[in-house]
Amino acid sequence: MIKNITVIGSGTMGNGIAHVFAQYGYNVNLTDVNDVALKKALDTIAKNLDRQVSKGSLKEEEKTATLARIKTYRDLKESATKADLVIEAASENVNIKLDIFKQLDEVCPPQCILASNTSSISITKIANVTKRADKVIGMHFMNPVPVMKLVEVINGYKTSKEITETIITLSKAINKTPAVANDYPGFIANRILIPMINEAIISLQEGVGGVEEIDTVMKLGMAHPMGPLQLADFIGLDVCLAIMNVLYDGLGKDKYAPCPLLVNMVQAGNFGVKSGEGFYKYTAGSKELVVSDMFRK
Ligand SMILES: NC(=O)c1ccc[n+]([C@@H]2O[C@H](COP(=O)([O-])OP(=O)(O)OC[C@H]3O[C@@H](n4cnc5c(N)ncnc54)[C@H](O)[C@@H]3O)[C@@H](O)[C@H]2O)c1
Numbered sequence: 001m002i003k004n005i006t007v008i009g010s011g012t013m014g015n016g017i018a019h020v021f022a023q024y025g026y027n028v029n030l031t032d033v034n035d036v037a038l039k040k041a042l043d044t045i046a047k048n049l050d051r052q053v054s055k056g057s058l059k060e061e062e063k064t065a066t067l068a069r070i071k072t073y074r075d076l077k078e079s080a081t082k083a084d085l086v087i088e089a090a091s092e093n094v095n096i097k098l099d100i101f102k103q104l105d106e107v108c109p110p111q112c113i114l115a116s117n118t119s120s121i122s123i124t125k126i127a128n129v130t131k132r133a134d135k136v137i138g139m140h141f142m143n144p145v146p147v148m149k150l151v152e153v154i155n156g157y158k159t160s161k162e163i164t165e166t167i168i169t170l171s172k173a174i175n176k177t178p179a180v181a182n183d184y185p186g187f188i189a190n191r192i193l194i195p196m197i198n199e200a201i202i203s204l205q206e207g208v209g210g211v212e213e214i215d216t217v218m219k220l221g222m223a224h225p226m227g228p229l230q231l232a233d234f235i236g237l238d239v240c241l242a243i244m245n246v247l248y249d250g251l252g253k254d255k256y257a258p259c260p261l262l263v264n265m266v267q268a269g270n271f272g273v274k275s276g277e278g279f280y281k282y283t284a285g286s287k288e289l290v291v292s293d294m295f296r297k
Helices: 012-023 035-055 060-068 076-080 094-107 123-127 161-173 189-205 211-222 228-235 237-251 260-267
Strands: 004-008 027-031 070-073 085-088 113-116 136-141 150-155 177-182
Touching: 004 012, 004 076, 012 027, 012 035, 012 060, 012 136, 027 035, 027 076, 035 060, 035 070, 060 070, 070 076, 076 094, 085 094, 094 113, 094 123, 113 123, 113 161, 123 136, 136 161, 150 161, 161 177, 189 211, 189 228, 189 237, 189 260, 211 228, 228 237, 237 260
Parallel strands: 004 027, 004 085, 027 070, 085 113, 113 136, 150 177
Antiparallel strands: 136 150
């Protein structure tokens, strides 16, 4: 039975994953090499729990109990020796992840399941550095984790059916909806989403439509909550480009070639929300959507 969960990486995704599991009664060891990131993660979790309390979806005592279930660690070995499940949500860098999984395989109990929240790195490749490839799986949460219902469950080449079933049951236990995918570049979510965003950027580059027109068509015409260009800014254009490159390298078809405008914007440092400008301009504290001067008519 899964009770003790170690989360590796306490950034955007790691703090959300820790929050949700602790809220549903699991003991969480949240681990990061960076002290500042750990402190920020606890502050973010407390702030997000406060929001749930003020909305009436959580009681004050549940907030206190949730926070009490989260312990923070710098050292992976200390945090993972008693884990039933580890969810790795460290930076999207293949060498970092392979190194983490090698260490986890050495220190975790033999029955412990090792999951990765990677957006695009092969689960099979990660599993292959361990001696328990049957117990390695993808658990791809969406941002923001406490709000988004989906968990994409990714079977590596050697993941056992029993482990997949355990992760499906666990995802339901934290009130998420699992969808199982096989281990091909981009899995399901990014195989479909990122080429759509890339096509929106090609449409902008070719002058088919402006930023607002493209986003309006997809929002109002296709009932998407956010247009693809705004979504790209939110995800980060550097991340979108990295995933397009994974699709292009892994699938080898021209249709996955990253749009030159996307490449230029990343090279110029216009990553979207995190850098303050992408297709739109972002000013701290303002919710108004203002098109970047680069795309004004
Ligand atoms: N941000 C998203 O929208 C999103 C969505 C789905 C999946 N993901 C995936 O989740 C993972 C984490 O992404 P993020 O956006 O939270 O990144 P982030 O940069 O916000 O956080 C990554 C954290 O990992 C820590 N870290 C780096 N190396 C480490 C190590 N060896 N041991 C422990 N901690 C380490 C960093 O200090 C940092 O705090 C990535 O694989 C990413 O592809 C991200």
